Amino acid sequence: MLGHQGPAPETEEAVVGKLARIIGAGVVITGLVGLALERAGLRSCGCYPECWCKRPGLNLFRWITPPTLHRGPWRESEASGEADL
Numbered sequence: 001m002l003g004h005q006g007p008a009p010e011t012e013e014a015v016v017g018k019l020a021r022i023i024g025a026g027v028v029i030t031g032l033v034g035l036a037l038e039r040a041g042l043r044s045c046g047c048y049p050e051c052w053c054k055r056p057g058l059n060l061f062r063w064i065t066p067p068t069l070h071r072g073p074w075r076e077s078e079a080s081g082e083a084d085l
């Protein structure tokens with residue numbers, strides 16, 4: 001009988017793995033688009049020069065991570081009075 005056609009039923013692990021790959025690709029694409037916009041002068045990072053995202057290789061993650069993880073003027077006003085380790 002050839003009643004069972006089409007893709008084999010996916011296991012939960014396979015679905016999770018596929019989802020992780022899709023999310024991973026989305027994150028990388030978001031980072032690349034952000035960098036491309038930055039290079040084109042359409043977007044600029046307001047971080048301080050000492051922010052980790054200014055380092056080569058890490059700038060891909062600049063537009064993926066939330067601003068709270070960066071060092072910039074917004075951080076100063078937010079963490080005023082608090083000891084920043």
Ligand SMILES: [Zn+2]
Binds near residue numbers: 051
């Ligand atoms: Zn930064």
